Amino acid sequence: MSTTTVPYGDTLDVSKTPGIPLSRLVRVELRKMIDTKAGMWLLVAIGAITAIASIIFGFVGHDQDRNFGDFLGFAGTPQGFLLPVLGILLVTQEWGQRTGMVTFTLVPHRGRVLGAKVLAMSVLAAAAIVLSFVVALVTTVIFGGSNRWSDFTPIDILKISVGQFTGTAQGFSFGLLLLASAGAIVTYFVLPQVITILVNVIPSLTDKAGWLDFKTAQGNLFTFGEGNLSGKEWSQLLVTGAFWVLLPFVIGVWRVLRTEVK
Amino acid sequence: MIKFEGVTKTYGEFTAVDNVSFVAKPGRVTGFLGPNGAGKSTSMRIMVGLTPPDRGTSTIGGLKYADIPNPGRHVGVLLDASAQHAGRTGREVLMLSALTMGLPEARVEEMLALVGLSESEAKRRVKNYSLGMRQRLGLANALIGDPSVLILDEPANGLDPAGIHWMRSLLRHFAERGGTVLLSSHLLHEVEMIADEMVLIGRGKIVAEGTKAELLQTAGTFVKAEDLTKLHAALERAGIKASPSGDGGMRTESDPIDVGRIAAAEAIVLSELRPAEGAGLEELFLELTGDHARENVDFEGAMA
Numbered sequence: 430m431s432t433t434t435v436p437y438g439d440t441l442d443v444s445k446t447p448g449i450p451l452s453r454l455v456r457v458e459l460r461k462m463i464d465t466k467a468g469m470w471l472l473v474a475i476g477a478i479t480a481i482a483s484i485i486f487g488f489v490g491h492d493q494d495r496n497f498g499d500f501l502g503f504a505g506t507p508q509g510f511l512l513p514v515l516g517i518l519l520v521t522q523e524w525g526q527r528t529g530m531v532t533f534t535l536v537p538h539r540g541r542v543l544g545a546k547v548l549a550m551s552v553l554a555a556a557a558i559v560l561s562f563v564v565a566l567v568t569t570v571i572f573g574g575s576n577r578w579s580d581f582t583p584i585d586i587l588k589i590s591v592g593q594f595t596g597t598a599q600g601f602s603f604g605l606l607l608l609a610s611a612g613a614i615v616t617y618f619v620l621p622q623v624i625t626i627l628v629n630v631i632p633s634l635t636d637k638a639g640w641l642d643f644k645t646a647q648g649n650l651f652t653f654g655e656g657n658l659s660g661k662e663w664s665q666l667l668v669t670g671a672f673w674v675l676l677p678f679v680i681g682v683w684r685v686l687r688t689e690v691k
Numbered sequence: 692m693i694k695f696e697g698v699t700k701t702y703g704e705f706t707a708v709d710n711v712s713f714v715a716k717p718g719r720v721t722g723f724l725g726p727n728g729a730g731k732s733t734s735m736r737i738m739v740g741l742t743p744p745d746r747g748t749s750t751i752g753g754l755k756y757a758d759i760p761n762p763g764r765h766v767g768v769l770l771d772a773s774a775q776h777a778g779r780t781g782r783e784v785l786m787l788s789a790l791t792m793g794l795p796e797a798r799v800e801e802m803l804a805l806v807g808l809s810e811s812e813a814k815r816r817v818k819n820y821s822l823g824m825r826q827r828l829g830l831a832n833a834l835i836g837d838p839s840v841l842i843l844d845e846p847a848n849g850l851d852p853a854g855i856h857w858m859r860s861l862l863r864h865f866a867e868r869g870g871t872v873l874l875s876s877h878l879l880h881e882v883e884m885i886a887d888e889m890v891l892i893g894r895g896k897i898v899a900e901g902t903k904a905e906l907l908q909t910a911g912t913f914v915k916a917e918d919l920t921k922l923h924a925a926l927e928r929a930g931i932k933a934s935p936s937g938d939g940g941m942r943t944e945s946d947p948i949d950v951g952r953i954a955a956a957e958a959i960v961l962s963e964l965r966p967a968e969g970a971g972l973e974e975l976f977l978e979l980t981g982d983h984a985r986e987n988v989d990f991e992g993a994m995a
Contacts, residue, residue, distance in 0.1 A: 437717050437839040437869040439692040441752025441765050448760040449791065457790050464787070465778035466816075527774035530741065531784075531832065534768045535791045537740045537757040690741040 449536060454545035459552060462519055471515050475557065478507035483564050487572025495574035497565060498581040498653035504561035504568070505589055505651075512557055512593065513600020516550050517613045520604035520681075529690045539686050547601070554597045558590050580654030588658065592650035595666075599643070599674045605681025608688075621673070639665040643673035692717055693738060693840060693873055698747035700733055707733040708744070709895035715873040715888070717839075720866045722886030723875040726979055730895040731875040732770070735844050738873075739768050751840055763792040766840045767833030772825035772849070777818035781808055781828045784817065785835060792836045802831035807857075822849030830858070841865060843874040847881050859885045879976050891972075893979035899972070906972050912947045915940040915963035916954065925957045926950070936974075942967050 462468045486503045487495065523529035536542050569577050600617050607613040621644045628638040628645065638645045639662070646665040649658050658666070693715040700708040708730040715721040723731050736742040738749050740756040751759065751766055759765050775784055785799045803813050806827040817825065826849050833841060841862070847855050862872050862885060876882045882889060889906055891899040899906060913936060916922040926933045926943065931950070936942035940963065943950055947964050954961050 437752075437871070439717060439752065441754055441759065441839065443754065443760055443765065446760045446764055449793065453791065453793060457787055460787065460790065464783045465776055467778060522776055526776040526778075527771070528776050530770050530774040531768075531788065533741060534739045534770070535763045535788060537759075537762060689736070689743075691736070 458549035483568040492574035501565040504564040516601035517604035521610040524608040602678035606677040643669040720872040721888040722882030725892035763836035767838035769829040769833040772829040782813040806831040911967040913967040917960040
């Protein structure tokens, strides 16, 4: 306790209180990802599975497959699955665990809190992408086949980065939309599969799959050595991304800004 | 100072908070008293901007809550001690608040010491905390920013008598330094112990407010007689309404001297005759809580 003896009046003197900078909120959100058992183990799992998958592939993969692109694919897959879950938990814990009552009281501008969460997720996604490159580089040097550096061009770096970012963003959006961990995680894993199956079994949809299914459109990002995506493929990514990532995000933000925190 | 002016909040047909106005003054501990479901928590959520009111305004120190920069440094809030991530340690909960407010880590240790959470307790995860420990952690979280206003929803819930006594002196010191304290409770004796001022709320409306002394002092008489029926009839004839109260007595609105005169005139033997101290508040509170009696029982049962 402070030993202030200045009596407080009827009005608050806020002239000496600076606001909370966004950078501080981002640090808080990054900390929230790792300070719970669920968050910490998720990160440990991402690191461990990434390393183990790459090493196993290094031992059992065919000579012609053991190139940088394939190692990168192995390093990136577990992250692609698990990073979105972290994004979901970062949002839903404020409702499921009801920490929002403290978070939104300390920062009564919910938009800023969401902004900090988006930035924190971006920092983490970027770190994860760098990690997958490092792992792929090391495993290629150690286990690489005779043609280890073939089939990979600098544009592939952009492609895999976009792929990982959009995947994480989709998880985050589903979390915002549903505000419940279990529901958001299940929906995130099941719904895209259902859509993929649907567009593949309904003949009239199949040739339009790229325009309807985000996973199909995203798939082009993870094939390496074939240069840039075509204009049409980028457009498909944009269209499906707007529907499957941006739309849930916008509805979710609207919901968070309006909903009562209990 | 917390100021609530004409605040109304409805949920469909149900009016949770109905045109409520009151002030919690600096230097005073104000008790917000009412049964569960009376609108206390909704009012408190409106104060800190978690729930938007349909009508009316709420200000703290003349400012809307959302306009207070770094509000944790000015207003300490504990709305629900259980609203913490079960997987975080107690220490980490305070660390996140300190980090958000831009406070040094040392402040976390100070607060843990203040509320009496030991080092090993602070390292445990919140899911392993008793309700009393959660309340202490919540109080530490409210105090960490060294605020001048405290808003506490049922802070004594789950505390043992020693804990309530501890909290009383803590809040008293806080108010003596000029701070504003608003705390809610559904238990009259709890508020009587801690608060200087009281605001009684029932079904969304303010039903009484004032200092503890004002509210406890009521006009009226408590009387016991050898023949209560005879006295009752005599009082009726004199135009004084009397109703049964306590064990084998009656309460009237008139002064003890009038009741005494009537009894003397009718030669009725009295065994007790005194001003009805405090009975007004207690009865008002019982009347308010009557409809919610079962809810109270369930609530206590769930907390046990």
